Amino acid sequence: MRRVVALLDRVSKQYGSGENATWALRSVCLEIEQGEFVALVGPSGCGKSSLLHLLAGIDRPSQGRVVVLGQSLGELEERKLTELRLGRIGIVFQFFNLLPTLTAEENVELPGLLRGMAPKEARQRARALLEEVGLSHRGRHRPEQMSGGEMQRVAVARALLLEPALVLADEPTGNLDSEASQTVIELFRDLGRRHGATLVLATHSQEVAAASSRIVRMRDGQILGEEPVGRKP
Numbered sequence: 001m002r003r004v005v006a007l008l009d010r011v012s013k014q015y016g017s018g019e020n021a022t023w024a025l026r027s028v029c030l031e032i033e034q035g036e037f038v039a040l041v042g043p044s045g046c047g048k049s050s051l052l053h054l055l056a057g058i059d060r061p062s063q064g065r066v067v068v069l070g071q072s073l074g075e076l077e078e079r080k081l082t083e084l085r086l087g088r089i090g091i092v093f094q095f096f097n098l099l100p101t102l103t104a105e106e107n108v109e110l111p112g113l114l115r116g117m118a119p120k121e122a123r124q125r126a127r128a129l130l131e132e133v134g135l136s137h138r139g140r141h142r143p144e145q146m147s148g149g150e151m152q153r154v155a156v157a158r159a160l161l162l163e164p165a166l167v168l169a170d171e172p173t174g175n176l177d178s179e180a181s182q183t184v185i186e187l188f189r190d191l192g193r194r195h196g197a198t199l200v201l202a203t204h205s206q207e208v209a210a211a212s213s214r215i216v217r218m219r220d221g222q223i224l225g226e227e228p229v230g231r232k233p
């Protein structure tokens with residue numbers, strides 16, 4: 001059965017006001033189904049990150065409706081929104097956002113511990129995920145002892161700890177060389193298959209877009225068009 005995981009209904013987002021107002025998104029409509037791997041592409045400033053922030057519940061729309069996993073985000077009180085964000089949505093940023101004083105294993109298990117998961121279970125899950133991203137041997141290393149590609153894989157593992165239904169990634173390969181990018185792309189393609197996750201990511205990379213199942217082209221805060229890539233994640 002067709003299941004819509006995320007929906008934007010005539011969503012606009014304005015930053016600032018008066019003379020400084022910028023419309024980052026203008027009446028955007030988008031529907032994302034379970035298991036899709038959607039790549040948002042378009043020139044810098046076209047609104048990709050703004051769209052991801054709305055889906056993540058980090059930001060609220062100025063107009064329109066954002067529905068994620070059956071919840072209308074505009075109507076959710078802050079506590080419920082945080083719960084949804086932490087528990088059901090995995091987020092991967094370009095700059096990794098790993099905590100520098102923690103080891104890879106500790107970084108990955110952190111979302112579990114914050115949600116009250118038993119430490120033993122969090123550790124077991126973290127180890128299994130690090131193995132999945134090919135980093136079992138790096139579990140005790142801190143971010144500064146790892147390459148950019150390795151840190152990004154740790155960030156992907158961390159985003160998956162709570163088995164999110166929706167994974168959002170902003171330029172996940174932006175700081176990586178082509179070999180490391182390839183590994184991260186493969187990882188994303190595997191995610192849907194192995195974890196049943198739905199993926200939405202913003203990218204400037206042709207390779208990442210080509211690995212997706214649908215490319216959404218944006219410009220000036222609007223969706224210009226879409227194309228199926230024909231490859232399921």
Ligand SMILES: Nc1ncnc2c1ncn2[C@@H]1O[C@H](COP(=O)(O)OP(=O)(O)OP(=O)(O)O)[C@@H](O)[C@H]1O
Nearest residue numbers: 015016022023024043044045046047048049050051
């Ligand atoms: N916090 C903010 N305050 C003011 N303006 C903002 C803010 N965030 C984004 N904008 C503006 O909104 C527009 C869309 O920005 P956004 O970051 O969503 O684009 P993007 O497509 O992700 O760009 P990039 O590819 O460079 O990351 C831009 O004009 C940007 O300057």
